Amino acid sequence: MSFVKEMIGHSMDLWEGYVSHPFLQELTSGALPQEKLKRYIVQDSLYLREYARIFAVGLLKAPSMQDMAHLSSLISGTVQGEYLTRDRYLREFGVKDWEAESLLPENQAYLDYMMGEAQRGELPEIFAAVLPCMLSYCYIGRELMRRYPEQVAASPYADLIQDYGSDSYYELCRSDAAYADTLYGPLSLERKAHLKEIFRTASDYEMKFWDMSYREEM
Numbered sequence: 576m577s578f579v580k581e582m583i584g585h586s587m588d589l590w591e592g593y594v595s596h597p598f599l600q601e602l603t604s605g606a607l608p609q610e611k612l613k614r615y616i617v618q619d620s621l622y623l624r625e626y627a628r629i630f631a632v633g634l635l636k637a638p639s640m641q642d643m644a645h646l647s648s649l650i651s652g653t654v655q656g657e658y659l660t661r662d663r664y665l666r667e668f669g670v671k672d673w674e675a676e677s678l679l680p681e682n683q684a685y686l687d688y689m690m691g692e693a694q695r696g697e698l699p700e701i702f703a704a705v706l707p708c709m710l711s712y713c714y715i716g717r718e719l720m721r722r723y724p725e726q727v728a729a730s731p732y733a734d735l736i737q738d739y740g741s742d743s744y745y746e747l748c749r750s751d752a753a754y755a756d757t758l759y760g761p762l763s764l765e766r767k768a769h770l771k772e773i774f775r776t777a778s779d780y781e782m783k784f785w786d787m788s789y790r791e792e793m
């Protein structure tokens with residue numbers, strides 16, 4: 576069995592919690608207050624700027640040209656692709672200087688955790704830390720569209736959900752997961768057990784990011 580699937584299985588209780596999280600439920604129904612979405616968009620833009628640097632550490636440590644090709648396409652997918660949707664919302668909300676905003680503590684802690692693993696580890700550890708971010712959004716998008724197709728279609732935020740629930744994003748995630756599985760194949764059981772824990776810790780930080788985005792106070 577794919578080791579990536581095994582890691583997901585080890586964190587599925589957390590992933591299930593994302594789908595029922597009030598932020599995502601209200602994003603789906605359209606009831607999400609704009610202030611909360613705005614906070615998410617600003618914090619997520621800051622997150623993406625720093626998240627791309629984790630891949631850059633992977634690029635520094637990549638042993639082959641093929642590994643470098645994967646990492647460089649992930650960097651451009653984050654800095655250009657993923658950030659584009661945020662940029663559109665930043666303009667719509669009239670946010671001018673998001674880069675001057677501070678990272679909220681949950682956001683900073685998540686990024687510090689991934690960067691620490693990236694600096695200490697090699698590509699298998701780096702991917703265990705960054706995969707929940709990439710793959711959980713695919714899971715969330717697909718599950719929301721499967722469970723609430725009409726609400727998603729009518730939501731003012733449908734584009735945000737549909738991007739992640741799309742077949743093209745699913746295929747991208749499948750190929751990233753297949754690449755990660757080539758890294759995991761030769762590893763010892765002990766190292767794999769540690770990787771599952773890294774994946775779970777990052778999944779837990781994803782949940783804290785949703786909590787941070789939803790809470791009442793700034």
Ligand SMILES: Cc1ncc(C[n+]2csc(CCO)c2C)c(N)n1
Binds near residue numbers: 619622623626708781
């Ligand atoms: C907190 C947070 N977690 C996950 C993502 C999703 N995401 C981040 S980069 C990327 C593209 C692949 O590198 C995707 C799908 C996000 N935006 N914010």
